[in-house]
């Protein structure tokens with residue numbers, strides 16, 4: 001089950017966290033993986049790990065917010081079977097204190113980045129009459145998280161784009177879903193704790209862990225498993241849906 005033999009997969013943000021674990025598990029399941037990240041070194045590390053485990057991988061340093069570079073990337077990959085949009089950045093703040101610059105930066109990376117990659121991948125999926133796309137949404141797509149104004153705007157858009165693409169390409173054999181993780185212990189979380197709560201790192205880590213009713217953050221591999229399922233042929237009936245994987249955050253918080 002969950003074999004990705006003979007599939008070409010593009011995973012963005014694959015130098016770290018959820019994208020990295022997804023790329024690694026895809027490699028193990030037999031996919032040829034294009035490991036995309038802004039950071040060339042971390043992309044190469046992930047690709048090397050896949051190859052060391054006996055898989056096939058190529059590292060590409062691409063900024064997903066750059067339309068031309070993303071088009072060039074997809075002209076080099078050949079027709080892709082699987083696209084996972086995991087590249088993304090965080091921001092903490094409410095509408096009062098978010099700057100216009102940060103609002104636009106978050107939009108450019110988290111929204112336009114997903115748009116660019118889906119737009120570039122879909123034509124070849126249409127030709128093949130087959131494709132699976134998974135976008136990283138968030139619990140912020142569903143509930144009002146405190147002090148996440150710009151980030152929430154982007155994750156609402158990711159969820160909405162997922163539904164729209166799933167609807168438009170239903171008859172082209174393309175499935176499009178999103179996953180909404182609760183907090184996952186990656187450099188994404190460590191990074192914003194360090195940036196926004198200097199000196200209170202441990203306290204914030206504990207507070208953010210307890211926010212999930214399950215009492216902890218997820219490990220990135222726990223998110224990669226559901227992404228693997230959604231990209232595999234075993235999920236052939238799954239499209240146009242968001243899959244929360246959040247330790248009970250959306251439904252069990254009292």
Ligand SMILES: NC(=O)c1ccc[n+]([C@@H]2O[C@H](COP(=O)([O-])OP(=O)(O)OC[C@H]3O[C@@H](n4cnc5c(N)ncnc54)[C@H](O)[C@@H]3O)[C@@H](O)[C@H]2O)c1
Pocket residue numbers: 012013014015016017018019036037038039042062063064065085086087088089109113136137138139180181182183184185186187188189220
């Ligand atoms: N960690 C969490 O708690 C959490 C929760 C819900 C959703 N998410 C979402 O999951 C996704 C992955 O998060 P993560 O925790 O693995 O983050 P991470 O910071 O560990 O990894 C993100 C990767 O994206 C890359 N990246 C950033 N901007 C890029 C760009 N413009 N072009 C290409 N690559 C770029 C970074 O270099 C990094 O390697 C994000 O979209 C995030 O919003 C994360």
